[in-house]
Amino acid sequence: MFPHRTLSFLVLVIFAVEKCSAFTPVYSNLLRRIDNIGALTEEQKSRILNANSDGLxxxxxxxxxxxxxxxANKSSGIYVIQPKGHKPLVVYCLMDTPGKGWVVLQHVSKKSNTSFARSWDIYEHTFGDLENDHWLGNEYINWITQQxxxxxxxxxxxxxxxxxxxYVSFNIENGTNKYKLRLGAPISGSQDEKVLMINKNDNMLFSTIDQDNDxxxxxxxxxxxxxxxxxxxCSSVVFNNQQIRWPGICDNCQSATILIRRTFANCK
Ligand SMILES: [Ca+2]
Structure with missing residues (x-):
């Protein structure tokens, strides 16, 4: 068995680990329920804006x-949401722009260190840094936009x-249907540029480096x-760290973001 001194040391280490744990049991329980919690660093987990030591x-x-x-006029940052009928998720909410309350689906900057050349399975869930360049995940985008x-x-x-x-509407179908894009009519932007996604990308299936559905x-x-x-x-719009392109606007854009928010407008 352990000598007395070793035993004392082990007890001290266990006590220290317990004391150093940043989260209360309720908070830890909340974190465990979040499907994409693995996308956050330990530091980010400690500052989810709608969670506190009592969890949610x-x-x-x-x-x-x-x-x-x-x-309320909440700050932009990481929040927990729970799409209807699904597990909780962490997302980046853009709250301080006109028409507050956007969910960020993607942010990408030119020459980012976050690679977007990822496989189908990786694209289904969150990758990158929610507070910087990231992809929220096709499965989660489907959960949100179908509700x-x-x-x-x-x-x-x-x-x-x-x-x-x-565009007036946006949703994607489920994985069985290859996360097919469903886009409504454009509501802003110059005439030629705004129809591009409709003409080219609407009703297209998602493709990745290991799954060619184009x-x-x-x-x-x-x-x-x-x-x-x-x-x-392969031409037309594309957003990733190697190429950010929207023909007619920029072929070598600096950054791109995809935002969605619930709308109560009538269908067009
Ligand atoms: Ca092909």
């Missing part, structure tokens, strides 16, 4: 960022100006372009 056990969780921000009607904003930094292109018979666009997307052909 006594609070009914909200389905998205819009619901969280309905009656209500959502509009989408593509936010592009050309290096000279920021361009917003909005319309190009000769190649896998995800491999050619360096990231997953709802490809039709």
């Amino acid at each position: 056990e006594k609070v009914k969780m909200k389905q998205d960022c819009m619901a969280l921000n309905r009656n 209500a009607r959502y509009e989408v904003r593509f936010l592009i930094d050309t290096g000279f100006k920021k361009v917003e292109i909005d 319309k190009d018979q000769n190649q896998n666009c995800a491999q050619v372009v360096g990231g997953g997307w709802w490809f039709n052909t």
Whole structure:
């Protein structure tokens, strides 16, 4: 058995580990329930904006960022949401822009260290840093967008100006249907540019470097372009760390963000 001195040391170590644990049992229990908690660092876990030492056990969780921000001017940051019928998720909520309450699906900057040349399985869940360059995950995007009607904003930094292109609706189908993109009519942006996603990408299946579901018979666009997307052909819009491109706006854009929020507008 252990000598007395060793035993004392072990007891001290165990005590120290207990004392150093940043989270209360209730908070730890909340973290365990979050499906994509692995996307957060330990430091990020400690500052989820709608969680506290009492966790969220006594609070009914909200389905998205819009619901969280309905009656308050909350800060942007990491929040827990719970899409209807699914497990809780951590997402980045953009709260301090006009029309507060956007869920960030993707943020990518040119020459980011976060690679987007990932496999199908990786694209299904969250990768990257929620507070920086990341992909929220196709499975989670499906969970969120199937519970209500959502509009989408593509936010592009050309290096000279920021361009917003909005569509009245956005959802993606489930994994069995290859996360097919369903996009509504454009509501902002110049005429030629805004129809691009409709003409080219609407109703396309998602493709990744290991799963070619695009319309190009000769190649896998995800491999050619360096990231997953709802490809039709390999040209047109694409957002990843090797190429951020929206033809007509910028072929070598600095950054791009995809945002969605619940809308109560009538279908068009
Ligand atoms: Ca192909």
